[in-house]
Amino acid sequence: MSHTQEFVSLPEDDYGAVLDVITELLSHQTAHSLAGLFHSHLLPLLDASTCIYACADADFFRPRILEAVGVPQSDLNSIQAYFAFCPLIRQMVDRSSLVETYDLDIPRSKLHESVAGFFEAHPAGKKRNGSYLRDIRTTLLTIDRSEPAIAIGFHRLNDSRESFTRREKRILELLRPHLCQAIRTLVLKEGSQYSTDEEHSLKSQTPTAQVTRDSRIIDQNPQFRKLFNSLPGDKLGSSLTRFLECGVRDYEASPSARSPATEASLYCLCPRVFQVDVIRRNDDLWLLELHKLSGACPGFNPVLKQYGLTPKEKEVCCRVRQGCDNREIASQLFISVHTAKTHLKNIYGKLDIPNRPRLVSFLNKE
Numbered sequence: 363m364s365h366t367q368e369f370v371s372l373p374e375d376d377y378g379a380v381l382d383v384i385t386e387l388l389s390h391q392t393a394h395s396l397a398g399l400f401h402s403h404l405l406p407l408l409d410a411s412t413c414i415y416a417c418a419d420a421d422f423f424r425p426r427i428l429e430a431v432g433v434p435q436s437d438l439n440s441i442q443a444y445f446a447f448c449p450l451i452r453q454m455v456d457r458s459s460l461v462e463t464y465d466l467d468i469p470r471s472k473l474h475e476s477v478a479g480f481f482e483a484h485p486a487g488k489k490r491n492g493s494y495l496r497d498i499r500t501t502l503l504t505i506d507r508s509e510p511a512i513a514i515g516f517h518r519l520n521d522s523r524e525s526f527t528r529r530e531k532r533i534l535e536l537l538r539p540h541l542c543q544a545i546r547t548l549v550l551k552e553g554s555q556y557s558t559d560e561e562h563s564l565k566s567q568t569p570t571a572q573v574t575r576d577s578r579i580i581d582q583n584p585q586f587r588k589l590f591n592s593l594p595g596d597k598l599g600s601s602l603t604r605f606l607e608c609g610v611r612d613y614e615a616s617p618s619a620r621s622p623a624t625e626a627s628l629y630c631l632c633p634r635v636f637q638v639d640v641i642r643r644n645d646d647l648w649l650l651e652l653h654k655l656s657g658a659c660p661g662f663n664p665v666l667k668q669y670g671l672t673p674k675e676k677e678v679c680c681r682v683r684q685g686c687d688n689r690e691i692a693s694q695l696f697i698s699v700h701t702a703k704t705h706l707k708n709i710y711g712k713l714d715i716p717n718r719p720r721l722v723s724f725l726n727k728e
Contacts, residue, residue, distance in 0.1 A: 370532040379407050380536050387544045393429065396544060400431045404537075408502065408530045410516035414441065415541075417549050418511040424581065425513050428545065437494035444495055446581055446594040447480040449473065450503050451513070461535050463502040465525040470500060483578050483595040502526040504534050506542035510549055514541060569636070569652040572643065575610065577603040580647065589631070589652070598650075601629065602638070604696040606650060609640020628655075632676040633664070665727070669712050678705045682718065683725040 372380075383403050390396045400413050412432035416425035427442055445451060449472040454462050464470040477495050502516040516534070518524065569586040571579050577598040586592070590599070598606060629636045629652060636652040643649060666676055674695070681691045692702045706718070715721050 370528045372529065372532055376407075376529070376533060379403075380533060383407070383537055384540050387540055390544065391548075393548055396548060397429045397431055400429070404516070404541075405431065408516050408526075408533060409518075409524075410502070410530075411519040412517045413515065414517070415512065415514040415545055416445075417545070418513065424583070425511070428549065434494055440493060440495060443580065444477070444480050447476045447483075449476050450501055451505070454503065454505050458507075460506075461502070461504045461531055461538060463526040463531055464500045466528065466531065470525070473498065473501065479595055483574075483580070500525050502530055502534060504538045504542070506538065506546075508542070508546065510546065512542040512545050512549075514538075514545070568654075571598075571650045573598060573606060573648055573650060574646060575606075575648065577606055586650075586652070601696045602650065605629065605638045606640055606648060609638075609650075610642075610648065613640070613642050630677050630680060632666075632673065632680055666725075671709065671712060675705050675709050675712075678702065679709060679721070679725055682706075682721055 383399070386399055386403060387396075390399050400415075404410070405413060412430070414427060414430045414433060416427045418425035425445055427438055430438055430441070433441070450462060450464065450468060453459075453468055459467075462468065464473050477498070480495070481493075497519045499518045499520055501518075504514050506512045514534075516526075516530075518526070567585060569583065569589050571582040571586045571592075573579055579592055579594055579596050579598065581594060582592060597603070629638045635655045637655055639649075639651040639653065641649040641651065666679060671679065674697075677695055678691055681694060686694065688699050688702045688706075691697075692699045695702070697705075706721075709721065710716065713721065713724060715724055
């Protein structure tokens with residue numbers, strides 16, 4: 363399976379149909395009329411069942427749906443959430459390719475695996491019966507990375523057993539710049555009608571993730587993904603899971619029983635320190651926000667960089683420098699006392715230091 367662009371010669375009628383669409387685009391100046399053009403011209407030309415087009419800012423894995431032609435409105439929330447799981451989007455972003463489809467560019471099995479994984483990980487899985495996502499047979503997708511970025515996906519459903527061919531791929535390659543520009547123009551012209559409250563929660567520069575109560579990542583912004591190299595469907599690490607559990611418990615407690623923010627809500631990624639906030643969206647979904655605090659971790663010593671310490675060992679060193687004993691280290695890092703002792707033993711070996719007092723002395727050297 364190659365992602366190099368191949369030249370495909372189309373029948374004369376197809377070229378004529380492409381020109382007709384380009385001409386028609388000039389007279390469709392509203393969102394409603396553009397959706398009508400997709401329904402009357404694009405779906406028959408590409409022999410597609412439905413179409414969705416969306417726009418995105420910096421994060422291609424979180425485009426927002428602008429129009430869904432032939433798609434049940436009741437399924438739009440689950441489709442919106444599924445984008446972050448879509449292997450075709452991921453591959454196109456990695457390759458910087460313009461048009462791709464299952465079977466020609468990526469095995470169709472990846473589609474079915476991703477949908478199954480989505481329903482397993484996402485609360486929308488409770489509504490899996492009859493979901494539009496389960497009916498998608500294959501997808502033809504194009505992405506335009508100009509700002510704002512535009513993605514257009516054509517679907518064939520279970521009533522169509524055929525894959526998209528190089529013919530349909532070539533047609534979309536020819537129409538792509540014209541379709542994307544028409545959509546982009548409408549976004550800039552009528553942007554307010556497309557925006558929703560949902561899209562703002564992960565738009566912040568603060569590392570933020572939307573997670574389930576059992577700590578599975580549903581959505582995340584680029585800052586969170588870069589910080590933890592995580593993907594939708596992954597589970598939070600043990601430390602963030604404990605922050606989530608504490609936040610959920612705190613929220614469910616009576617106001618008088620809720621605990622104030624303390625050092626226990628500080629998350630150290632040496633030399634950075636974050637204040638962790640847990641925010642309830644509903645009973646199933648929670649937001650984790652990591653607010654970076656000014657300055658470095660008070661226990662961090664830049665000399666540690668040259669000794670090959672792991673991130674967790676650096677965190678242990680920070681606590682040792684601050685005077686924490688093994689139980690306090692274990693509590694703050696959400697590890698056992700035995701594990702804290704093991705980390706200390708490894709640190710002694712890497713730094714060639716015999717004991718804790720010598721380690722404290724070493725860490726306090728500027």
